[in-house]
Amino acid sequence: MKILVVGTGAREHAIVHALAAESAEGAAPAHELHAAPGNPGMASQAALHPVDANDGRAVAALARTLGVDLVVVGPEAPLVAGVADAVREAGIPVFGPSAEAARLEGSKAFAKDVMAAAAVPTAMAHVCTTVEQVADALDAFGAPYVVKDDGLAAGKGVVVTSDRDAALAHAREALGARGDDGPSTPEVSSLRSGDSRGPRKVVVVEEYLDGPEVSLFCLCDGATVVPMVPAQDFKRVGDDDAGPNTGGMGAYTPLDWAPTDLVAEVVDRIAQPTVDEMARRGTPFSGVLYVGLALTSRGTRVVEFNARFGDPEIQAVLARLRTPLSGVLLAAATGRLDGIEPLRWSDDAVVNVVVASEGYPESPRKGDPITGIDDAEALDGVHVLHAGTAVVDGALVSAGGRVLSVVGRGADLTAARAASYAGVEKIALDGSHHRSDIALKAERGEVAVP
Ligand code: AMP
Ligand code: GLY
Numbered sequence: 001m002k003i004l005v006v007g008t009g010a011r012e013h014a015i016v017h018a019l020a021a022e023s024a025e026g027a028a029p030a031h032e033l034h035a036a037p038g039n040p041g042m043a044s045q046a047a048l049h050p051v052d053a054n055d056g057r058a059v060a061a062l063a064r065t066l067g068v069d070l071v072v073v074g075p076e077a078p079l080v081a082g083v084a085d086a087v088r089e090a091g092i093p094v095f096g097p098s099a100e101a102a103r104l105e106g107s108k109a110f111a112k113d114v115m116a117a118a119a120v121p122t123a124m125a126h127v128c129t130t131v132e133q134v135a136d137a138l139d140a141f142g143a144p145y146v147v148k149d150d151g152l153a154a155g156k157g158v159v160v161t162s163d164r165d166a167a168l169a170h171a172r173e174a175l176g177a178r179g180d181d182g183p184s185t186p187e188v189s190s191l192r193s194g195d196s197r198g199p200r201k202v203v204v205v206e207e208y209l210d211g212p213e214v215s216l217f218c219l220c221d222g223a224t225v226v227p228m229v230p231a232q233d234f235k236r237v238g239d240d241d242a243g244p245n246t247g248g249m250g251a252y253t254p255l256d257w258a259p260t261d262l263v264a265e266v267v268d269r270i271a272q273p274t275v276d277e278m279a280r281r282g283t284p285f286s287g288v289l290y291v292g293l294a295l296t297s298r299g300t301r302v303v304e305f306n307a308r309f310g311d312p313e314i315q316a317v318l319a320r321l322r323t324p325l326s327g328v329l330l331a332a333a334t335g336r337l338d339g340i341e342p343l344r345w346s347d348d349a350v351v352n353v354v355v356a357s358e359g360y361p362e363s364p365r366k367g368d369p370i371t372g373i374d375d376a377e378a379l380d381g382v383h384v385l386h387a388g389t390a391v392v393d394g395a396l397v398s399a400g401g402r403v404l405s406v407v408g409r410g411a412d413l414t415a416a417r418a419a420s421y422a423g424v425e426k427i428a429l430d431g432s433h434h435r436s437d438i439a440l441k442a443e444r445g446e447v448a449v450p
């Protein structure tokens with residue numbers, strides 16, 4: 001197949017890597033791979049095209065010129081901007097939801113509304129448009145406080161804190177220019193049919209969910225749901241979950257500590273009802289529904305929906321997928337998921353450790369040389385995926401906050417962690433930092449559902 005992958009991150013590199021590996025392993029005839037705009041790490045596996053990932057017309061035009069069989073849209077921003085719509089309108093199969101359906105990620109208030117309609121278990125929430133409403137909601141729920149920007153914020157729009165003033169400050173900032181003089185009634189009904197990208201600023205205040213988090217990626221074609229395997233992400237920047245939230249500092253799979261019926265429960269009670277509700281609204285969801293869960297003392301709850309694969313989890317998940325990815329993505333894009341064979345998975349464990357640049361997440365430094373990737377990849381079971389990298393004057397340098405994903409695989413978490421961290425040791429990037437405890441509690445059997 002001829003496939004165009006849209007995006008620049010380690011998630012997109014993981015997709016390219018998996019598609020390239022398919023043909024290398026003889027599981028499928030060699031694909032012709034393209035990326036827009038891609039990143040330096042993909043250059044050996046895909047042709048890179050300097051096209052803005054958020055420009056739907058440009059992406060559709062490129063896809064038409066190349067004559068691709070499938071376009072895979074990686075990140076949320078192009079999805080919310082309607083890039084999948086533009087490609088679909090050009091008559092080309094595309095993996096990724098429409099802009100309307102991507103609002104499940106693009107607006108937390110919209111997602112709450114869909115969950116309520118579909119009876120999906122999630123945190124109780126108040127949708128607020130004034131600081132006064134936020135204060136009332138904080139007091140109603142009590143500490144710890146959870147305050148979320150309504151819109152896309154690259155994983156950094158959420159504050160979880162026991163400091164009421166900090167919670168209020170975040171709400172004030174998120175409500176931004178509107179200040180606290182907005183209308184007193186949150187207009188969720190207008191969000192349902194209207195455009196959440198308009199001037200109205202909204203924050204969501206939620207009850208705190210105790211218990212470990214799980215990410216489950218569910219492939220959807222508008223009607224059928226095919227779950228992948230669960231993974232766990234590490235959102236905070238520092239060891240032991242210290243410091244601010246990030247886009248994700250590492251991930252692992254499988255989750256031996258999770259209940260054996262978790263995947264079935266999530267499909268039956270969460271993913272399928274959500275997909276059915278989206279179809280009922282006339283905005284069918286196709287692509288991947290990322291179900292972010294908390295396994296709480298009161299049961300399984302949705303923390304968030306996203307409309308694309310999670311980064312850094314998918315780097316770990318795809319390293320275990322044995323079914324050729326291309327066929328699965330094409331089936332989702334063309335409404336044929338009900339016909340595919342059950343997905344096959346390796347029993348291996350995979351750990352992905354993110355190497356971040358100095359100053360991430362507050363103010364990542366750019367332009368530092370990166371070396372040692374080849375040495376890392378020479379190790380057994382290790383591959384390295386690029387995110388924030390660039391080539392300047394022939395040298396690879398950092399160009400973003402999360403720079404590399406070092407993926408290690410082994411027979412169990414101990415072996416996978418050893419592989420991944422041995423890879424990280426080989427990487428030299430001035431001022432870089434990474435967490436040293438990715439999958440450590442799981443390896444020690446210390447993760448439990450309360
Ligand atoms: P979100 O962008 O909604 O995924 O939130 C980012 C992170 O904030 C989540 O992965 C959780 O770690 C944390 N978080 C979000 N909502 C809650 C909640 N209701 N209770 C506890 N932690 C939460
Ligand atoms: N793993 C977190 C995210 O992709 O949003």
